[in-house]
Amino acid sequence: MKVRVRYAPSPTGYLHIGGARSALFNYLYAKKYDGTFVFRSEDTDIERNIEGGEESQYNDLKWLGIIPDESPFEMNPKYAPYRQSERLDLYRQYAMQLLEEGKAYYCFCSEEEVERRKQEQLDNGVKAPKYDGKCRNLTKEEISENLKKGLKPCIRIKLDPKDIFEFDDLVRGKMKFSSSDLGGDFVIMKSNGYPTYNFAVVIDDHLMDISHVFRGEEHLSNTPKQLAVYKAFNWEAPKFGHMTIIVNKDGKKLSKRDLNVLQFMSQYRNKGYLPEAIFNYLLLLGWNGKDNKEIYSKEEAIEAFDEKNLSLAPSMFDQDRMNWINSCYIKSLDDEHYLAFIKPFLFKVLDKDAYSDDELLKIANMFKEELLFGEMIVPKLERIYKPTYNLSLEEVEFLNLDTNPTLYKTIIEKIQSLDHLDKENIQQLFAETRKELSLKGKSFFMPLRLKLTGSHEGIELYNIFILLGKEEIIKRLS
Numbered sequence: 001m002k003v004r005v006r007y008a009p010s011p012t013g014y015l016h017i018g019g020a021r022s023a024l025f026n027y028l029y030a031k032k033y034d035g036t037f038v039f040r041s042e043d044t045d046i047e048r049n050i051e052g053g054e055e056s057q058y059n060d061l062k063w064l065g066i067i068p069d070e071s072p073f074e075m076n077p078k079y080a081p082y083r084q085s086e087r088l089d090l091y092r093q094y095a096m097q098l099l100e101e102g103k104a105y106y107c108f109c110s111e112e113e114v115e116r117r118k119q120e121q122l123d124n125g126v127k128a129p130k131y132d133g134k135c136r137n138l139t140k141e142e143i144s145e146n147l148k149k150g151l152k153p154c155i156r157i158k159l160d161p162k163d164i165f166e167f168d169d170l171v172r173g174k175m176k177f178s179s180s181d182l183g184g185d186f187v188i189m190k191s192n193g194y195p196t197y198n199f200a201v202v203i204d205d206h207l208m209d210i211s212h213v214f215r216g217e218e219h220l221s222n223t224p225k226q227l228a229v230y231k232a233f234n235w236e237a238p239k240f241g242h243m244t245i246i247v248n249k250d251g252k253k254l255s256k257r258d259l260n261v262l263q264f265m266s267q268y269r270n271k272g273y274l275p276e277a278i279f280n281y282l283l284l285l286g287w288n289g290k291d292n293k294e295i296y297s298k299e300e301a302i303e304a305f306d307e308k309n310l311s312l313a314p315s316m317f318d319q320d321r322m323n324w325i326n327s328c329y330i331k332s333l334d335d336e337h338y339l340a341f342i343k344p345f346l347f348k349v350l351d352k353d354a355y356s357d358d359e360l361l362k363i364a365n366m367f368k369e370e371l372l373f374g375e376m377i378v379p380k381l382e383r384i385y386k387p388t389y390n391l392s393l394e395e396v397e398f399l400n401l402d403t404n405p406t407l408y409k410t411i412i413e414k415i416q417s418l419d420h421l422d423k424e425n426i427q428q429l430f431a432e433t434r435k436e437l438s439l440k441g442k443s444f445f446m447p448l449r450l451k452l453t454g455s456h457e458g459i460e461l462y463n464i465f466i467l468l469g470k471e472e473i474i475k476r477l478s
Contacts, residue, residue, distance in 0.1 A: 003035025004211050007061070007068075008201070013062040015265045017254065017317065018216060019283045020244055027066045028283075028305040038208060039071035041083045042043055042201070044194050054083075060265040064275045064282075079208045086202055091195040094203055094233070095155050095188055105233045106153035113474065120163045126239045130184030131156070155189040157199075157232060159471060165224040165231075168212070171310045172239030177224035186225055198222055202229040205238055214241045214307075230335030240328045243286055247314045254317050261319055272345055272374015274333075277326040286315035297330060307325045323372040330371050335361055335437040338364060338368065340440045345374045349381040380458060384467055387454035395456055407447060408435060408477040415470055426462040452476050 009015070010046060015023075023039075030037040039061065040053045050229040068074065081087055097102035104329065107115035112133060133350040136158065138146075146153065163179035188199035195203070220242045248256045248261065262268055268278055280296050288311060289296070289304045293424035296304065316476070333341060339357060342364045367377050382388075391399070414429050415421075434444050445461055452464055452473065465473060 002209070003030055003033040003213065004038060005030045005035060005207050006038040006040050006205070006208065007052075007066075008038075008040040008204070009057050010045055010048075012045055012048040012050060012059065013053060015057040016263045017261075017282075017285075019057070020060070020064060020066070020265060020278070021064050021246070021285055022215055022243070023062075024279065024282045025287070025305075025307075025310070026212075027213060028302055029212060029307060030069075032305050035211070036069045037080075038210070039082070040204060040208070041072055041085075041167070042086075044084045046085075056266070060269075063269065064265065064279050066279070068301075068421065076199065079193075084195075084204070087204070088201075090196070091189065091191070091200055091203055092206070093376050096155065097197070098158075098188070098232055098243050102158070102363070104136065104155050104157050105184075105185075106143055106146075107156045107187070108138075108151045108153045111145065126135055128181065128183070130182075130185070130308045130404045133185060136185060150200065152191040154187045154191045155250035157188050157228060159185050159228060163225040163228070163231070165263050167223070167227065167240060169239070170212070170239055170307050171243060172241075172358070175220075175223070175225075179228065182225055182228065188229065191208050198225040199229055202226050202233075202235075204455050206230075206233070206235050210238050211349055211437035212239045212241070214243060217242045217245055241310065244311055245316045246285065246317050246319060251316070260335070261317060271374070271377075272341070273322075273326050274329045274341070276396040277329040278322070278430055279331070281322045281325050284321075285317065286311045288305070294325065327372045330374075331369065337469075339364060342374055342377060345377050348378050348379070349385055363467060366459050366467070370459070383453045383455045383458055384464055387452070391450065391454065395446075395450055398456075399450055401443060401447055403437060403439060405449075407433070407439065408451065410437060411448070412474050412477055414467075415473060418470070421470065423462050430462070448477075 001267060005026040007019075007026050009019055015421055026039045029035070039058060043054065054072065058073060060066070061068065067406070068083065070076050070079065075082060095104065099106070107394045109131075114234070116131040117132055117134075119356075121132075130207070143153075147472070159179045159182060165179065167175055169175045187196050189195055195290075204210075223240055225243075226422055227237055248254050248258050253260065254263070256263065262271065265278070276298070279298060279301070283296055283301050283305075284294070287305070288308075288309050290309070291304070292302075293300075321393070330338070339361045343360065346360055346364060350360070350363075363381075364377070367380055371377060410433050411429070414433060418425055427434045431445070433439075437444075446456060449458065452468065458464065
């Protein structure tokens with residue numbers, strides 16, 4: 001069987017963690033078995049679609065290195081179009097086929113009427129209310145009369161209550177559902193002429209020859225409904241794999257209300273995460289390799305990926321782990337790629353016309369080992385070039401040490417005698433001054449750091465001296 005998988009988002013938002021992970025596992029499966037990865041747009045929820053949503057998700061996937069083989073932007077004529085809004089005639093055609101074959105029927109019940117009857121079932125002790133099939137056996141005359149009245153029907157599929165839907169889930173193993181648990185004959189075409197999700201996705205997957213579907217476990221309840229549609233058409237269904245949910249540190253499903261977690265790829269791009277690092281982290285979010293490695297290149301991930309190693313336990317999103325992986329990738333960048341990556345963040349503090357690339361690289365390299373993401377360099381540079389001096393009581397006490405005036409005066413005198421500032425002569429200056437004034441580490445370094453930057457944190461003090469230069473150091477210590 002030729003492997004064809006798909007990622008089919010709705011353009012009602014931007015690419016988030018869950019969607020990116022689903023896309024990644026489908027992509028890895030396709031590449032592992034020399035298959036095709038399809039990006040398809042489920043854009044029929046017109047009211048909720050956002051402008052640019054589809055293109056944004058597509059571009060974010062490409063940025064991550066999850067590159068579609070087919071999409072609305074790289075169409076294979078055999079399977080086009082790739083947007084549901086451009087396939088409406090197809091859905092109507094197949095819905096009419098089921099009507100003609102007696103496998104579906106017109107339903108003239110209003111939503112309010114359906115909900116009222118379900119509520120009556122609940123009131124009578126029915127735990128799982130369902131559509132009661134009121135319109136299932138309408139005569140041709142009754143249907144014709146309702147249509148003449150201008151009533152707009154939806155179309156419901158006819159379910160056999162004795163049907164059992166079984167499949168081997170690629171993640172969870174054997175799964176079994178009863179037709180009687182699906183809420184009754186469900187809608188496949190709404191009264192507005194648009195297909196429901198569970199109908200359209202079957203038509204799309206069948207016509208696009210989709211062989212395997214990896215998706216989140218929230219779709220598990222949709223699978224038997226889709227299998228019912230496959231059965232109605234006598235089509236072979238793809239193989240399904242349902243991945244576990246992503247949870248936060250409290251063990252609750254990750255939601256947009258988790259403000260301490262970055263959720264959208266645009267946020268990661270803006271804050272200075274490397275796409276290779278996110279790709280790597282998403283790989284580990286619900287999958288474990290046999291070798292327990294932490295760092296994988298794309299090529300290594302494709303080679304190592306095995307759907308049998310997808311986790312059955314919920315996947316906890318750990319921002320700290322993501323940050324650590326990203327820091328590893330930052331450290332591994334060569335000078336050319338590191339400078340290209342970090343420049344936009346340098347220019348949030350530094351005048352882009354005042355520094356050469358060599359000078360920018362020298363500055364950036366002072367922070368490289370401690371960066372978790374690119375934007376971290378901004379406050380670090382601001383402490384040095386634009387200090388605010390919002391000091392705590394403890395910090396103020398260090399600035400008020402009796403030894404400080406002598407310390408500052410001595411540093412100024414010694415630094416004036418230096419031709420230039422480098423690591424060696426600055427460290428020698430520190431050693432001589434400490435010995436001369438009999439100052440221990442904290443009483444020596446902390447007042448200088450606070451006086452120069454307004455912060456007790458930051459890079460090595462000798463690097464701060466190098467960045468500021470003689471004149472600025474003298475000015476601040478004076």
